[in-house]
Amino acid sequence: MIRTLIADDEPLIVSGIRTVLESAGDIEVAAVAHDGREAVLAARRHRIDVALLDIAMPVMDGLAAAAELAGTRVVLLTAFGGADNVRGAVRRGVSGFVLKTCTPDELIRAVRAAHAGHAYLSPAVARQVLDLAAPGDDERGRDAARRLAALTAREADILALVAQGLSNAQVARRVHMTEASVKTYVSRVLAKLGCANRVQAALLLRDATSPR
Known part of the structure; x- marks a missing residue:
């Protein structure tokens, strides 16, 4: 079972999310919280696998809470996908960013993806995230190029497909490899x-390839 935490200051939202997650069969809601500080304490106390955090919470917002939850996968849940929120989420290495208007199936997919160590972005914000790095500045672009130079040709090919939003299974079909091999490559690239x-x-790939 995937042990989850739901943190939102609106009880009705918490109740709705709980109903959706517990309908999945492989997800357990182990704790709930109504502000960011409470979420951090609950995640540590209950050994949470995936924490779903509302961005706009009292005491401590979701972004600040995410920064304190090292070792816990975090999916940010918000009613809006403003550029500052998306940028902050990516900078903190959160595992997902989902709008509150998402479907129940999408919310469940986000939790499962986070638990598996993958990133999940609502389609509505995926393009916005990729656009954050364009146009890039010269220094950032040079740094990205230096880091990418460490990759082998095969690793670079895998990264290019991952950057298109393809899953491991989709990448595997493109490069005629097993999904397990692709997973190993992705881990090595990261x-x-x-x-x-x-x-x-x-x-990072966008930084290296964006015109400046």
Whole structure:
């Protein structure tokens, strides 16, 4: 079971999310919280696998709470996908960014993806995230190029497909490899680049290739 925490200052929202997650069969809501500080304490106390945090919470917002939850996968839940929020989420290495208008299936997919170590972005914000790095500045572009130079040709090919938003299974079909092999490659690429997740790696690639 995936042990989850729901943190939102609106009880009705918490109740709705709980109903959705517990309908999945493989997700357990182990704790709830109504502000960011309470969320951090609850996540540590209950050994949470995935924390769903509303961005706009009292005491401590979701972004600040995410920064204190090292070792816990975080999916940010918000009613809006402003550029500052998305940028802050990516910088903190969160595992997902989902709008409150998402479907129940999408919310469940986000939790499962985060638990598996993948990044998940609502389609509504995926393009916005990729656009954050364009146009890039010269220094950032040079740094990205230096880091990418450490990749082998095969690793670079895998990264290019990951940056298009393809899943491991889709990448495997493109490059005629097993999904397990692709997963190994992706892990190696993230480690070499010093990226917390696939979204950060995609942004790094955009930094290196954006016109300046």
